[in-house]
Amino acid sequence: MSAHQETSASALIIDAYAPEDREWAEQFHAALILADASEEQCTQELSAQLESIQSSGHGAEKLLGNGWLFGKQRAREIKSPEQLALDDLPVDSFRTLNQGFGFLMGAMAIGFGIWIAIRDGWLHQSWLYWQLAAFIAGGSIALIGTGFAYLRMAARFRSAWRLLVIGIPATALVVAPILMVAGDHDVIPMWNFVVPALGLLLAAGVFFLPETGKVTASDTKIASEYRDPEAWFAQAQRILRGRYGFSKCEVGSALADAKQDWLVAKEAGRPVDVLVDLGTPNEFSIMVAPSNTAAIRRRWYLKNCAFLALFAFYLIGRIELLLTEGFAWWDASLGILCLLLIAFYLTRLLPSKRDAHVREKHLALQQSAEAVAERRDNI
Numbered sequence: 001m002s003a004h005q006e007t008s009a010s011a012l013i014i015d016a017y018a019p020e021d022r023e024w025a026e027q028f029h030a031a032l033i034l035a036d037a038s039e040e041q042c043t044q045e046l047s048a049q050l051e052s053i054q055s056s057g058h059g060a061e062k063l064l065g066n067g068w069l070f071g072k073q074r075a076r077e078i079k080s081p082e083q084l085a086l087d088d089l090p091v092d093s094f095r096t097l098n099q100g101f102g103f104l105m106g107a108m109a110i111g112f113g114i115w116i117a118i119r120d121g122w123l124h125q126s127w128l129y130w131q132l133a134a135f136i137a138g139g140s141i142a143l144i145g146t147g148f149a150y151l152r153m154a155a156r157f158r159s160a161w162r163l164l165v166i167g168i169p170a171t172a173l174v175v176a177p178i179l180m181v182a183g184d185h186d187v188i189p190m191w192n193f194v195v196p197a198l199g200l201l202l203a204a205g206v207f208f209l210p211e212t213g214k215v216t217a218s219d220t221k222i223a224s225e226y227r228d229p230e231a232w233f234a235q236a237q238r239i240l241r242g243r244y245g246f247s248k249c250e251v252g253s254a255l256a257d258a259k260q261d262w263l264v265a266k267e268a269g270r271p272v273d274v275l276v277d278l279g280t281p282n283e284f285s286i287m288v289a290p291s292n293t294a295a296i297r298r299r300w301y302l303k304n305c306a307f308l309a310l311f312a313f314y315l316i317g318r319i320e321l322l323l324t325e326g327f328a329w330w331d332a333s334l335g336i337l338c339l340l341l342i343a344f345y346l347t348r349l350l351p352s353k354r355d356a357h358v359r360e361k362h363l364a365l366q367q368s369a370e371a372v373a374e375r376r377d378n379i
Helices: 003-016 019-034 039-056 060-064 067-078 081-087 094-120 129-153 157-181 194-208 219-225 229-242 248-267 274-278 281-291 293-325 329-348 351-377
Strands: none
Touching: 003 019, 003 039, 019 039, 019 060, 019 067, 039 060, 039 067, 060 067, 067 351, 081 281, 081 351, 094 129, 094 194, 129 157, 129 229, 229 248, 229 274, 229 281, 248 274, 248 281, 281 351, 293 329, 293 351, 329 351
């Protein structure tokens, strides 16, 4: 079935609603789509709610409340554990992360390239080798660091360390020769119009990258890989530590109870199947995650303090340039921007904002856990 046919199926169901309920159905459908529910889930929900409304004899708004809010609530209830797991990740695949970074770096090259070309001339040669080295090093380290964090959150610990161990030396091997051979004022023999052209090529080219590293967990894969208790507990540990920020001690405590329950069942002579008794590692982790608000708070501090350290480091560099090379509007503007960003992230560390974030995140985790528990109860 094509995407157009699927969309038409939803539209046909919405048209079947009473005229006064169609706006409600459209809001409900939009909420499901924005919550990343699949088209199949959307059509099933639209049909189910239409049936419920018609059998009740009441209007949609009176029976179910606001369509947008009801749709957000239902989306969490109908989504699979794999979909809920993806909701807790910043992106759905390493390819998406590469696309975001590639587009950002390409946009920067386009912006700065056009600015320099207009200032000095399109056929002039203005770019220095150290600027090329800084661009490569800064972009690569940012991508490697963010990729490392993403892969850990996706419970792909080996891939995360492989990226770090290979990526950092590879970046150094590219950047070091440029800095060693070229002087501080050596100009790259390249016309200024080439930089925005390369930036455009990079920004557009990343969207043709092949799909790789997408987080999936099919029933076949789960049955084959996690039927063994050791593999099951190892994967649950990776998920809790990576996606939810549990410490080693906290993971040990969470899994100790599960191991004890599993051992009791085994000793009682009941048929033991770790997937049946405890669910998949993903389901178990989602249900355990709300029990640890300390992990939510710790990850909140880690994220904000990382940004503070980054902007503080960059601010120090701007100040050094102002002191050694004299006043420049560009360096002063970047320094002021860093100060504003530092002030912003400091305000985010205020107890009131921290507690509000913890409450919001904890509520979202609880809703996911309740949805998974209800799904398992209905199996």
